[in-house]
């Protein structure tokens with residue numbers, strides 16, 4: 001079972017995205033990359049970036065990066081490690097989590113407004129990964 | 135963790151007189167030309183405190199775009215209102231919200247009106263909404279529907295900071311509402327209550343409001359249509375519609391709104407008529423996952439209008455109200471509808487109405503629902 005966050009976890013996540021028909025359907029016109037930012041907190045001591053190159057309903061590439069080394073992305077979904085744990089465990093609705101300030105979403109609002117279902121499905125895919133936490 | 139948000143609600147007969155106690159020195163009144171001609175804007179002016187200076191903005195079209203909504207910003211910035219009073223239907227109230235946003239943050243663009251960031255709007259002016267239709271719920275919501283300039287699309291912009299501070303629900307302003315608008319706005323309100331009640335974002339507050347809203351609307355709409363001047367029945371429907379607005383605003387709309395917004399963007403069909411057109415089909419589609427909740431709502435319908443299922447009751451009540459359930463009854467030809475189907479499907483798939491609908495839907499489901507209303 002891959003540990004979150006790790007390269008293995010990112011690979012499993014990418015596989016899940018590419019297996020997710022609902023994501024493929026809602027994001028079929030989507031072009032733009034994402035950085036999922038796992039921010040350091042009391043339980044997790046360094047901020048890391050999970051970079052995803054997303055194109056037409058598929059993830060072409062994913063990688064784990066240290067802060068400052070991650071490729072720039074069109075969108076950023078960020079939150080502290082402990083909130084990621086809760087999100088991956090399915091305790092949070094990905095969009096409600098943004099509306100109550102558990103996560104931040106940055107990027108072109110014009111674009112994201114049209115892909116809210118895709119964005120939600122993308123984040124939700126994280127809880128399909130069989131995950132172990134440190 | 136979630137919130138329940140609501141303006142202070144002033145309701146019942148004579149509630150417009152609340153305006154007299156408003157601490158305003160400079161008040162912008164946002165309305166439309168018809169209401170201005172009908173003398174409602176003058177009424178509002180007279181009710182405001184004597185020493186309050188007013189400015190009127192009433193050049194609002196049926197489905198305003200961002201540039202129409204903000205066409206008077208230069209004069210508004212000079213006037214420096216401390217209050218904005220919106221008196222009108224959903225488009226007027228939404229326009230006032232967009233004006234407030236632009237007035238507080240002239241540095242930002244239209245898509246920056248999002249719930250994802252603190253905008254610092256609230257300090258600029260107080261917003262008072264006086265709905266003159268019973269249905270859109272805009273007076274209780276933190277969303278604004280803005281038509282796109284470049285393409286046929288309706289954008290659903292939102293921020294908790296554009297929630298009105300006060301909503302005044304005076305039944306006197308709706309007694310003159312024409313039958314067609316009474317029907318389409320009541321259908322919109324019923325759709326708000328039903329969608330909010332089954333949304334994955336539902337909560338105890340939105341549930342309570344949805345149930346009471348449906349009781350007030352279904353229990354009084356026949357009387358309103360029979361005797362439009364019946365102030366008690368109007369009052370019940372008016373408050374019910376606002377409760378439905380508060381319900382969806384604290385929960386979410388669903389698929390009927392995703393499809394209705396798409397239809398309304400391409401064909402000039404009133405908002406309530408378009409969402410209502412899809413509602414029975416959407417209820418049938420969602421029934422596989424929320425039938426117990428629909429049964430509960432169905433039990434709220436007056437016996438004379440109740441069928442075995444909620445979808446059945448809706449078709450029954452819509453028939454008595456004159457709300458179409460097929461596109462041809464809404465004045466859309468099958469040919470033009472068929473030609474528009476790919477765009478309708480795309481627009482619906484891109485709607486925020488999809489995110490909290492109780493049953494997950496894919497393009498194929500949207501396609502099927504679009505077929506359903508062909509008749």
Ligand SMILES: [Fe+2]
Nearest residue numbers: 270322326409
């Ligand atoms: Fe609506």
